[in-house]
Amino acid sequence: MKWDELEEEPCSLARTVAVIGDRWSLLILRECFLRTRRFEGFQSALGITRHLLAERLKKLVRLGVLRRIPYQESPKRHEYILTQKGLDLYPIILSIVHWGDTHMVDERGRPLLHEHKGCGKIFDPVLVCSECGEPVTARGVHVHPGPGKRVAVAEMPKTKARSRAV
Amino acid sequence: MKWDELEEEPCSLARTVAVIGDRWSLLILRECFLRTRRFEGFQSALGITRHLLAERLKKLVRLGVLRRIPYQESPKRHEYILTQKGLDLYPIILSIVHWGDTHMVDERGRPLLHEHKGCGKIFDPVLVCSECGEPVTARGVHVHPGPGKRVAVAEMPKTKARSRAV
DNA sequence: TATTGACAGTTCAATTATAGAACTTTAACA
């Protein structure tokens, strides 16, 4: 499967993986949330090759996650800022960080602590149900086919039969 | 940066990206949450090459996300099931699906609907603060260096100076 | 005036990873 095919899958997870499912995009976005905006800033913070960085930034702009805006004329320079679509990735980022904090820390503990401005406390993110407010776990969820699900084999590509999507 | 270096970064996001930050791992895990357990099941559901599937399953087992358990003798066959560490990835998966549902759907709408068994309703996941229960947004969070943060240049690798981590 | 340096990339060869297809092994089944 190619990257562009991934974007077409009738699966919201696959389509999102087409955006952030590579080695660098999430790290670039981490930097965005830490207020890095410029090419050199990303490059030195991440140690990514300039070639790939240029490529990934272009991709994230094309996908509407970042916006490229000029910050000076002569020489013309641009910076990269998160769009609303990009800002909406925050729950993903925070969930990832929390899993790492829980399962991948060494003896020294968490690299970062997160303070919720609203209540002033150091917190962990918790995923809850929008309807009842209770925490959600894998076992507590049932999935149903939605309107965008590919239903019949008739609609499927000739070669392979894929039937499921999260 | 190599994949193994990523695992060593003083950053919970980078360490988690070392686990799930490739083209296939998240898709394999999606299948796990949909109760796929066997090699052929993953292969036909995803269209991944057998070579890479074998490789990725090995990696996920090595990292403690999946467990490989025998389900029959002669010929010896194994299946792959989520460990607790793997089950804990559910909030990440669900956040990713929700972002895709919000920003990557086509005219036909969501591929899947999620029902919360607890309250019986179709829901969206919401990320809230563990301390006050209010929803968390990027702008509502302050980060502080934690105990596991790499502090001084003295401790850093010779080549590059990286100072930040989510 | 000439030189240096910052910034934002681009170019190119060498290495690595992934895709696609065929092959292997063990054992049940017709």
Add this chain to the structure above:
DNA sequence: TGTTAAAGTTCTATAATTGAACTGTCAATA
């Protein structure tokens, strides 16, 4: 005996990534 199924492994061709050097614009400095 021949076929099928599951769970891989092996192989070659193609695509992606790395590492390093190079380009162009302008400002500041010697």
